[in-house]
């Protein structure tokens with residue numbers, strides 16, 4: 001597996017690479033939450049980030065999204081160094097995110113939430129300077145997304161009255177409405193029962209396939225991770241210990257020792 005990590009560390013200038021981190025490091029005082037992490041994600045890839053509690057997954061995500069400044073190292077998006085850019089600037093470039101605390105307006109309907117997000121995506125697009133045309137576009141786009149996210153039946157429901165699973169889905173719908181090329185999903189199935197988890201996993205695969213975008217997700221449910229990921233990156237104690245296909249990760253000794261060893265066979269089935 002060391003070989004795979006070496007490959008990851010090579011500065012990849014291929015045009016199909018959308019996201020790279022180079023030696024990304026984050027320290028909180030004495031705590032090294034991310035230590036020299038280098039990964040490379042392709043523009044149509046579905047990548048999972050896994051690891052035990054405190055491994056550094058959320059910190060890593062926050063550095064990619066611009067929520068946390070890096071202590072050292074860089075983040076590149078489509079070859080451009082974005083390390084110093086704000087969350088908003090990264091979002092304008094095409095990095096969308098849906099976090100555990102969804103950026104949802106709970107007193108608004110599902111439809112309004114998605115339409116407003118679509119409207120935000122249009123800001124600065126001067127081809128839409130005729131207001132009514134822009135508005136129609138946003139309506140159409142919101143409808144399209146709600147259908148895709150299986151939320152159309154709930155379009156007039158106030159977000160606060162949605163089930164937990166539907167709220168998570170709405171969070172993803174809002175992220176998609178900003179028209180990202182890279183979507184960051186933080187534990188999209190957290191708090192869901194088995195049925196909703198399976199549905200959400202299918203949905204994530206559909207989004208990647210239908211929109212042709214890259215998705216990077218943090219996920220604890222190994223059946224989801226093993227089922228939908230192209231590649232998996234494993235963090236442990238702030239270190240990047242492996243990246244590989246589900247099969248490679250499942251059988252990797254370092255990963256077994258650090259994380260997967262205690263899990264049941266059925267959880268790790270591909």
Ligand SMILES: Nc1ncnc2c1ncn2[C@@H]1O[C@H](COP(=O)(O)OP(=O)(O)OP(=O)(O)O)[C@@H](O)[C@H]1O
Nearest residue numbers: 028031032033051052053054055056057058059060
């Ligand atoms: N703002 C902070 N201040 C100080 N230490 C922090 C901060 N954020 C994270 N840490 C520490 O950094 C390490 C990595 O935390 P992080 O939340 O990134 O891990 P994680 O893999 O996302 O964990 P979990 O699966 O529990 O969400 C932990 O030791 C954590 O206590």
